Amino acid sequence: xxxxxxNSWELxxxxxxxxxxxxxxxxxxxxxxxxxxxxxxxxxxxxxxxxIMQAMVEASERGGRATASVSSxxxxxSIILMFLFYxxxxxxxxxxxxxxxxxxxxxxxxxxxTVADGFRIASQRIGNIFGYAVISATVGMVLRAISERGxxxxxxxxxxxxxxxxxxxxxxxxxxxxxxIGPVDAVKRSVDLLKKTWGENLVANIGISAVFGWIIAGFIxxxxxxxxxxxxxxQNGAFILAVVIVGIxxxxxxxxxxxxxxxxxxxxxxxxxxxxxVGGDFDSAVIRQAFKPKRQAS
Numbered sequence: 001x002x003x004x005x006x007n008s009w010e011l012x013x014x015x016x017x018x019x020x021x022x023x024x025x026x027x028x029x030x031x032x033x034x035x036x037x038x039x040x041x042x043x044x045x046x047x048x049x050x051x052i053m054q055a056m057v058e059a060s061e062r063g064g065r066a067t068a069s070v071s072s073x074x075x076x077x078s079i080i081l082m083f084l085f086y087x088x089x090x091x092x093x094x095x096x097x098x099x100x101x102x103x104x105x106x107x108x109x110x111x112x113x114t115v116a117d118g119f120r121i122a123s124q125r126i127g128n129i130f131g132y133a134v135i136s137a138t139v140g141m142v143l144r145a146i147s148e149r150g151x152x153x154x155x156x157x158x159x160x161x162x163x164x165x166x167x168x169x170x171x172x173x174x175x176x177x178x179x180x181i182g183p184v185d186a187v188k189r190s191v192d193l194l195k196k197t198w199g200e201n202l203v204a205n206i207g208i209s210a211v212f213g214w215i216i217a218g219f220i221x222x223x224x225x226x227x228x229x230x231x232x233x234x235q236n237g238a239f240i241l242a243v244v245i246v247g248i249x250x251x252x253x254x255x256x257x258x259x260x261x262x263x264x265x266x267x268x269x270x271x272x273x274x275x276x277x278v279g280g281d282f283d284s285a286v287i288r289q290a291f292k293p294k295r296q297a298s
Contacts, residue, residue, distance in 0.1 A: 012211045012212075012261060012265075014268070015261040015262075015264040015265050015268070016261060018104065018107055018108070018264045018268075019257070019260055019261060019264060021107065022103065022104075022107055022112075022113060024103075024114065024115050025100055025103060025104065025113075025118075025260050025263070025264070026256050026257070026260050027115050028096045028097070028099050028100035028103070028115075028118060028259075028260070028263070029096065029100065029255075029256045029259035029260050029263075030256055031096055032092060032093055032095075032096035032097065032259070033252075033255075033256070035092035035093075035096065036089055036092060036093065039085070039088050039089050039092060040089075043081065043084075043085045043088075046081065079141075082141070083137055083138075083141055086136075086137035086140050086141060087133050087134055087137040088133075090132075090133035090136045090137055090140075091129060091130055091133035094129045094132055094133055094136075094173060094176075095122050095126070095129050096122070097173045097263055098121065098122040098125055098129055098173055098176050098177045099115075099118035099119045099121060099122035100118060100259075100260065100263035100264075101173050101174050101177045101263050101264075101266055101267045101270075102117070102118050102121030102122060102177040102178075103115070103117055103118035103121070104263060104264045104267035104268075105174070105177060105178060105267045105270075105271065108267055108268060108271050109271075121177055122177070125176050125177065125180075128176050128181070128182055128183050128186065129176060129183075131182060131183035131184075132172060132176065132183035132186065132187075134183075135183055135184070135187070136169075139165055143158045143161055143162050143165075144158070146158040146161070147159075167194070168187070168190060168191050168194065169187055169190055170190065170194070170266065170269075171189075171190040171193055171194065171266065171269065171270050171273065172186045172187055172189075172190045173263075173266060174266050174267055174269075174270030174271075175189050175190055175270065177267075178270070178274075193270075193273045193274070209258060209262065212254060212257075212258040212261075215254060216251065216254055219250055219251070219254065220247075223247075223250070224243070224246075224247040224250070227243045227246070227247075228240070228243050228244075228247070231243045
C-alpha cells in the first residue's frame, strides 16, 4: 500500500514538473469547467420550464422516485433532454481534455506546446470526440437507469460497471489525441493497451486524484475550517465572506491543478504504453510500476 502511495506521489511530482514547464496547460481544465457551467445553465432553463424538475422535487419530498412522478407524456422529452445534456457535457470535457493531452504529448516528445497547439489537435479530432461523447453519454444513461431502478443491488452493479468502464477507457483521450481512429476503435485500443500492460498497480497509480484527495482534505481541515471558526467566533460578516471566497478559490485551484496533472499523467502512460519510452521528468521505473505485466495464474 505504501509503495503504491509513494509511486502515485512520484507520478504526481513528475506531472507537476511538466506543468511547471507549461503553466498554460491549466487553461484547458479552466475552460472545461467554465464550459460545463455554461452547459448546465443552458439546460436547467428548459428542464425547469418543462415541469419535470418540479415533479422530481415533489417526488423527493414524498420519498418516492423522481422518475415515477413524471407523466408518460413528459417521460420521453425528459430522457432526450437528459441524454443531450450528457452528450454536450461530455463533449466539452473530452474536447478540452484532448487539447490538454495533445499539448502534453508535445512536451513529452521534446516540443514546446502552446494553448493553440492543444486546441488545434482537438479540433482535428472533433468528429471522433463527439462520437466518444455520444458513447459515454449512452453508457452513463444506462448506468443511471440501472442505479435508479435496481435498488441497492442496482447501485452496486452500476458502480462496478462504471468503475470498469472508467478503467477500460482510461487511455481513450490520449488515443484520440494522437491516433486518427474513431471512438469505437479508440475504446478497443485502450482496452488492448491495458490488456498488454495492465498490472495490479494500474488502478492505484491512476490515483493522482487520491493524492489530491488528501491535499483537499488537508486544505479543508487545516486551513479553511480553522479560518472559518475564527471568522464565526469574531462574528465578522466581511471576514466570513472572505474566508468562504478563499475556501472556494482554493478548492477551484486545487481542482484545476489535479485535472491538469491527470491529463499529463494520461499522456505519459500512453506514451510509455505505445512507444516504450517516457518523456519530460518522468522516471521510467516509476512509469513501469503502473504497467507491470499481469501475474499469470499458477
